[in-house]
Amino acid sequence: xxxxxxxxGGLVQPGGSLRLSCAASGxxxxxxxxxxxxxxxxxxxxxxxNIKQDGNEKxxxxxVKGRFTISRDNAKKSLYLQMNSLKAEDxxxxxxxxxxxxxxxxxxxxxxxxxx
Amino acid sequence: DIQMTQxxxxxxxxxxxxxxxxxxxxxxxxxYLNWYQQKPGKAPKLLIxxxxxxxxxxxxxxxxxxxxxxxxxxxxSLQPEDFATYYCQQSYSTPPWTFxxxxxxxxx
Numbered sequence: 001x002x003x004x005x006x007x008x009g010g011l012v013q014p015g016g017s018l019r020l021s022c023a024a025s026g027x028x029x030x031x032x033x034x035x036x037x038x039x040x041x042x043x044x045x046x047x048x049x050n051i052k053q054d055g056n057e058k059x060x061x062x063x064v065k066g067r068f069t070i071s072r073d074n075a076k077k078s079l080y081l082q083m084n085s086l087k088a089e090d091x092x093x094x095x096x097x098x099x100x101x102x103x104x105x106x107x108x109x110x111x112x113x114x115x116x
Numbered sequence: 117d118i119q120m121t122q123x124x125x126x127x128x129x130x131x132x133x134x135x136x137x138x139x140x141x142x143x144x145x146x147x148y149l150n151w152y153q154q155k156p157g158k159a160p161k162l163l164i165x166x167x168x169x170x171x172x173x174x175x176x177x178x179x180x181x182x183x184x185x186x187x188x189x190x191x192x193s194l195q196p197e198d199f200a201t202y203y204c205q206q207s208y209s210t211p212p213w214t215f216x217x218x219x220x221x222x223x224x
Contacts, residue, residue, distance in 0.1 A: 035213075045152075045160065045203055047213040059211035062117070095159060101207035102150045104171070106159035 002026035002105060004079075004096045009110030016086050020110055022079040022096030027105075030074040035099040036081050038092035039109075046092075049081065050099050063089075086114045118142050118206050122216030128224040129194050137189040137219045139204035144184045148208040151180055151189045154218075155200045163202075164189065191221075199223055 008020040020036070035050040049060045049070040058070050069082040079096055091114045098105035119142040129135050139149065147167040152160040162171045164180035167187060177192045191198055204216040 044218045045154075045205075045215045047205075047211070047215065050211055050213075061212050101148065101213075102162060102165045103152070103160070103205070104162045104165075106161075108159060 004098065004105060004107040006094065006096045006107045006110035009094065009112045011113045011115065012086055013116050014086060014088060014114055016114070017082070017084045018086065018112060020081040020083065020094055020096075020112070022107060024077045024079065024096075024098075027098070029072075029077040033099040033101075034072060034079045035097045035103065036070065036079075037095045037097050037103065037106075038090075038112075039095070040089075040092040043092075048094070051079070083112070086112075088114050090114050117212050118145060118208060118214055120204055120206055120214050120216040122204055122219050124219060125217060126220040126222060128222045130224045131194055131196055133194045133224075135191050135194055135221065137202055137204075139182075139187045139189070139216050141185045141187075141206055141208075145206045145208035147183045148206055149180070149182065149187045150205045150207065151178075152203045152205065153198075153200045154203065160203065194221070 005023045012018050036048040051058045051070045067085045071080045093109040093111050095109045096107040097103040121140045149167045151164040154160040163174050163178050168180045179190050181188050201218045201220045203218050
C-alpha cells in the first residue's frame, strides 16, 4: 500500500525541541520531493518545509527558518523534521506529504502541542 | 511570497446545487494552482491540479479553470459527501508554497 505514516508528536514546553518522523512505503521514496504541512487547531493549511530527492535542496516557510530542519534518509525511506525553540504558535497537526509541486499523498498527521 | 485569497470563506448550499469558489493570487502563477478537499478529522485530498486537471478517481462533477491570477473551482451538482472545506494552493516557481484560507461548504 502506498502510504506515509508520521510519528513523534507530543506535548512540549515553549523553547523545547521535538523530532518528527515519517515512514514511507509502497512507492520509490527517493524519487520524490517531500514536504511537511501543518494545520493549527481549527485553522487552515500551512506548508512548512520541503526537501529535494537527494536532500541537497531545502526550503522553509519564514516563520520556522533557523528553528526547524528538514532531512531525509532514502535508505530508510524516512523523512524527518527537527523542531527547536518551539513556540505556542507551532501547535498543530503536522502532515508528511509527497510533493511534486502538488500534494498527492498525505499521512494522517502527528499532533504537536507547545504549552507550559 | 505569493498570497492566495479564497472567496467566499464559507457558503451554504443544497444537494444538487452548483457552487463556485474563487482563488486569487497576489501575482501571476500561470496555471500552477491545485485544489484540495478536507473533511473533518481527515487529511486533505487532491482534487484538481494545474488549474484544471482532474486527479485520478475524482468525480467529474468537480472542475477547475483559470490562469494567471484568477482561478475558479466548481462542483456542478453538490452531493452529500461534498460537504467539506476546500483549499487552493499555488506551486509557482520555487517554494514557499502557499494555500488559500479555505472555503467551508455547509448544508443549507
